[in-house]
Amino acid sequence: MKKLKQLSAVTVGSLLILAACQEPEQQGGAGEDSDSEGNNGGEEVEEDMPGDVGDADIVLDFWNGFTGPxxxxxxxxxxxxxxxxxxxIAIRTQTMPWDNFYDQYRTVVANNEAPDIAIMHLDSIAGYAQNDTLTPLDELAADIGLEEDDFIExxxxxxxxxxxxxxxxxxxHPLALYYNIDLLEEAGYSEPPETYDELVEMSLAVQDSSDAYGIAMPVYWPSNMIFFSSLVSHGGETVxxxxxxxxxxxxxxxxxxxxxxDLVYEHEVSPSDVQADGEVTLFRQGNSAFHINGIWMITGFEEQDxxxxxxxxxxxxxxxxGVWAxxxxxVLPKQQEEDPERQEAAMEFIRYVSENSIDWARAGQVxxxxxxxxxxxxxxLEHQYNISQQTFVFxxxxxxxxxxxxxxxPAVDEAMLGQLSPEEALDRAARExxxxxxxxAAAHN
Incomplete structure (x- = not known):
């Protein structure tokens, strides 16, 4: 079994059996919304076919939510x-914001107008498989030589x-720590923190040596992804x-x-009541030393003067x-009438992208x-490689x-705002x- 050093995922008890990603998780549900990758909202975008594809024997429609860079x-x-x-073979793309993608997907599959190929977040797959809107890929993957040993297990x-x-x-795409090199050096540090205690220590030192905050903890997304990571790190389980x-x-x-x-109210290294994306703005402006967010932030930070x-x-x-990932x-959307030739062409495209995904890594992915x-x-790729060196938990x-x-x-947010204790917030979230x-489950049955 091929393994990269430290590049692995874990199963926490029997619960974190790994799956998922409606792209980073939204506050009201399980998944990443369009902002998770710097994508813009808006209307559905129809894109032309890249390259010269006019005489292709097979033209495949490919749906995705990659509306940003x-x-x-x-x-x-x-x-x-x-x-x-x-x-x-030619690929024709259709792109739309993630918050529209899944509603559109359900509609076109029900109307037998589904695209040939689509991108789906991992934590959405089980639900769509349960509802028979995805094509099983076992034989198709085997036929084209895609197997477990080729991928992170x-x-x-x-x-x-x-x-x-x-x-x-x-x-x-996992969470990561971003840090302001200049602020850390001014406070006497050359390496980022590896533990919570070191994060607090360095944050306090930064605040002693500058006008910047140590860290700005988000009140809104991605606060519950940070909670997921902290939960796993404390030996806890999700569901x-x-x-x-x-x-x-x-x-x-x-x-x-x-x-x-405690980062807000006890250690006082983070401002309270950070507005939506306020923590991003503080870090961009050099007004906080540390920032916890996803790997998808790399490009935006690189472009910040x-x-x-x-x-x-x-x-x-x-x-x-353990860190949220x-x-x-x-996926191949369910078709009322399967066309083996089109399915084979679709799998050839998937294999090609997989083997040539170094360009995708440059966009800010592992x-x-x-x-x-x-x-x-x-x-x-310094940032991508650094971020890859942690234990992923899906x-x-x-x-x-x-x-x-x-x-x-919302429970994590209310605790971060001091409106509810962690116990009160999590108990209420569990009931809901x-x-x-x-x-x-009743609706499905």
Missing amino acids: DGDDIARIISDFNEEYEGE EVWQAGEYEGSRYAIPLDV SDDGMTALYNSPEGEEALQKMV GLNFGSAPMPQFGDEE GSHNF PAAYSVLEREEFQE PPTSPYYGDTWGPTG GEANAEDA
Whole structure:
């Protein structure tokens, strides 16, 4: 089994069996919204086919939510594919904001108008597989030579639901720590913190040596992804295997959330009541030394004039390694009448992108394929490589994970605002989440 040093994922108890990613998780549900990758909201965008594809025997429609700069990166990969397969296979893309994507997806599958290929967040796959809107890929993947040993093991396994494969991973996008190199040097440090205590120590030192905050903790998204990471680091669990029972309202969960709250009210290294994206603005302006967010922030920070920043694994808030991670995955939408020739062409495109995903890594992702991870080109991508050196934990594979976990978003926010204690906030979230899951299960049955 091929493994990169430190590049792995863990299973926490029997619960974190890894799956998921409706792109970073939204406050009201399980998933990443368009802002998670710097994408813009707005109307659906129809894009021309990249490259010369007019005489292709097979033209495939590819849906995705890459409406930001990452859309340019995937377009370049598609253009290269269309050029290499000129006259044989061509890819036509249709892009829309993630918050519109899933409603549109359900509609077109129901109307037998589904695209040939789509990108889906990992924590959405189980629900769409349960509702029979995805095509099983076991035989198709085997026919084209895609197998477990080619990918980070846990993200590959996370694409399975009830014994069948429904997804092929494109990437992994975890949380990370960003730090202001100049502020740390001014405070007497040359390396970023690796633990919670070091984060507090360095934050206090920065505040003693400058007018900047140590860290600005978000009140809104991605606060519940930070809570997920702190929970895992404290040995806690998110939800049960079937997704119906909340497990985060536990002593471990309370301690994990209290650590976040303490950065504001006890250690006083973070401002309180940070407005939406306020923590991003403070870091961009050099007014905070540390910032916790996803790998998707790399490009935006690189483009910020005057920002001298570094990247590193998120500090351990507890005694165990583990950080929230999501993943974009290729899926084949369910077709009323399957066309083996089109399916084979679709899988050839997926294989091509997987093998050439170094360009996607440059856009701010960790490639899922070992063939790309082990390349010198990836290791030369300083930020992406640094962020890849941590233990990834994916949400559990369950159609009801998002229902049960979703209320942690506003619960974490209320605790961060000092409106509820961690125990009160998490208990309320658990009641709401389990009720949501029961309603969803009843609706499905």
